[in-house]
Amino acid sequence: MKKTFLYDEHIALGAKMVEFGGWEMPVQYKSILDEHKNVRENVGIFDVSHMGQVFVSGDEALNFLQKIVPQDVSKFSLNHAHYCQLPYSNGTLVDDLIIYKLENKYLIIVNASRREADVDWFKMNLGDMDAKIEDKSDEFSMIALQGPKALEVIEKAGIKKENQPKFFTISETKLFDFDIYLCRTGYTGEDGFEIICKNSDVVEIWKKLLELGKEFSITPVGLGARDTLRLEAALCLYGSDISEETTPIEAGLGWSIPKDKKEDYNGKKVILGQKNGEIPLTKKLFAFEMLDKAIARHGAKVFIDGRECGCVTSGSISPTLGKNIGLCLISFVGECEDLETSLNTNEKSIGTVIQIMVRNKLYNAKIVKKPFVEKKYVK
Amino acid sequence: MSIQQPEGILCSKSHEWVLDEGDTYKIGLTDYAVEQLGDIVFVELPEVDSEFAKGEVFATIESVKAASEIYMPIGGKIVEVNEELINSPELINENVWEKGWLVKVQSDTFAQDSLGLLEYEDYKEEVA
Numbered sequence: 212m213k214k215t216f217l218y219d220e221h222i223a224l225g226a227k228m229v230e231f232g233g234w235e236m237p238v239q240y241k242s243i244l245d246e247h248k249n250v251r252e253n254v255g256i257f258d259v260s261h262m263g264q265v266f267v268s269g270d271e272a273l274n275f276l277q278k279i280v281p282q283d284v285s286k287f288s289l290n291h292a293h294y295c296q297l298p299y300s301n302g303t304l305v306d307d308l309i310i311y312k313l314e315n316k317y318l319i320i321v322n323a324s325r326r327e328a329d330v331d332w333f334k335m336n337l338g339d340m341d342a343k344i345e346d347k348s349d350e351f352s353m354i355a356l357q358g359p360k361a362l363e364v365i366e367k368a369g370i371k372k373e374n375q376p377k378f379f380t381i382s383e384t385k386l387f388d389f390d391i392y393l394c395r396t397g398y399t400g401e402d403g404f405e406i407i408c409k410n411s412d413v414v415e416i417w418k419k420l421l422e423l424g425k426e427f428s429i430t431p432v433g434l435g436a437r438d439t440l441r442l443e444a445a446l447c448l449y450g451s452d453i454s455e456e457t458t459p460i461e462a463g464l465g466w467s468i469p470k471d472k473k474e475d476y477n478g479k480k481v482i483l484g485q486k487n488g489e490i491p492l493t494k495k496l497f498a499f500e501m502l503d504k505a506i507a508r509h510g511a512k513v514f515i516d517g518r519e520c521g522c523v524t525s526g527s528i529s530p531t532l533g534k535n536i537g538l539c540l541i542s543f544v545g546e547c548e549d550l551e552t553s554l555n556t557n558e559k560s561i562g563t564v565i566q567i568m569v570r571n572k573l574y575n576a577k578i579v580k581k582p583f584v585e586k587k588y589v590k
Numbered sequence: 591m592s593i594q595q596p597e598g599i600l601c602s603k604s605h606e607w608v609l610d611e612g613d614t615y616k617i618g619l620t621d622y623a624v625e626q627l628g629d630i631v632f633v634e635l636p637e638v639d640s641e642f643a644k645g646e647v648f649a650t651i652e653s654v655k656a657a658s659e660i661y662m663p664i665g666g667k668i669v670e671v672n673e674e675l676i677n678s679p680e681l682i683n684e685n686v687w688e689k690g691w692l693v694k695v696q697s698d699t700f701a702q703d704s705l706g707l708l709e710y711e712d713y714k715e716e717v718a
Contacts, residue, residue, distance in 0.1 A: 227628070243653075243654040244631075244654065505632075528632070528654060
């Protein structure tokens with residue numbers, strides 16, 4: 212199992228470690244609930260060094276990216292971040308990505324567990340295009356600083372608020388004299404930053420941020436709270452909510468996909484067809500809230516009117532709402548075919564009562580709108 | 591969890607404790623198990639009068655991350671459940687030996703069922 216350069220810090224902080232995407236990562240330090248709450252109210256610091264960094268450059272970098280993502284990369288502005296997907300030719304997903312447009316190159320953030328699959332897919336799609344793909348994941352570490360007080364911590368660290376990157380942008384800057392990428396992005400639904408730095412600098416950056424964050428009640432936060440935070444914000448997790456079996460439209464990510472991109476891309480026919488309604492969906496991801504007292508976990512079966520029609524992809528308690536929430540994939544095939552018409556718009560689906568099987572008993576839940584907790588992004 | 595474990599408890603290798611209270615036996619989870627689970631957010635307890643053999647699942651406890659089944663350390667009939675846990679499952683984290691108990695049972699088989707149980711110190715050594 213791989214260890215991040217912050218491994219010893221986690222152990223020293225008393226973290227409980229678990230395997231995640233081939234990495235040994237902290238799942239919690241003291242309490243998932245407390246860590247979750249502190250990110251919503253103050254600020255939390257996360258080690259996300261398991262995420263990968265792939266740079267794409269060269270004369271045909273743009274053409275290459277245009278081929279592999281549904282987003283229109285020609286419209287990306289300098290230093291802006293974009294949420295993208297990486298579809299196969301049938302429209303289902305190799306991974307989901309954040310792409311930053313930098314001067315003369317692009318920086319792609321990939322999921323830890325998909326790094327090899329992504330790079331293989333990149334290379335397979337490169338053909339004879341004049342673009343260079345450099346997987347630099349082994350050179351960089353990554354820290355996320357999330358929560359309403361993240362800006363103040365970074366200001367205290369020497370970068371004034373007016374010089375901090377705006378929402379969903381990136382800047383190449385210095386933090387404590389170390390060269391970093393400072394990104395106004397995250398995976399919690401809160402305002403905050405992600406800091407990409409050299410492996411050799413990460414321990415010092417981590418320690419300094421924890422130290423000067425004290426007055427803002429900073430706490431280290433593990434993957435346990437990262438998962439409940441992102442679920443409340445209804446952000447998809449690859450491998451749970453999205454996978455090699457779901458298209459971005461089925462996953463409700465159509466908002467990120469333009470209708471008017473001219474260039475062809477992998478899966479375009481299916482993705483655009485589904486987006487335009489020309490190809491009916493065979494399944495769709497919905498958000499639900501439990502009505503009965505039970506927690507529905509990943510894999511739990513979903514029933515509508517007595518018919519088994521899908522399964523839970525993510526499920527947990529929502530520490531912010533004090534309710535049990537989750538995402539589920541509902542199938543529109545076979546005896547559930549009619550659900551396509553009864554659930555195909557938000558107006559129709561929201562409020563629909565479904566049943567979820569937990570320990571061989573059915574519990575009521577209802578479909579609700581996403582996200583569960585409003586995002587606090589400062590745009 | 592600074593409160594001392596009650597005198598005379600017996601622990602199972604599946605991390606439950608039993609305390610002989612005269613008429614009934616009180617059953618809970620060990621501090622070690624609770625420490626491993628983390629924040630407990632949901633408890634499903636059996637109905638009063640239901641009967642379980644030693645080793646049967648009688649309750650489910652859920653932490654933020656996962657659900658865990660809880661096994662009877664001895665056989666018996668449930669005579670009382672800790673209703674307070676339904677709305678305050680965190681009592682198990684806060685006070686595992688007193689407020690965090692799960693059920694009270696009557697048992698005719700305690701003598702034989704308790705043979706495989708460990709005294710707290712031996713249990714701690716076993717799981718350490």
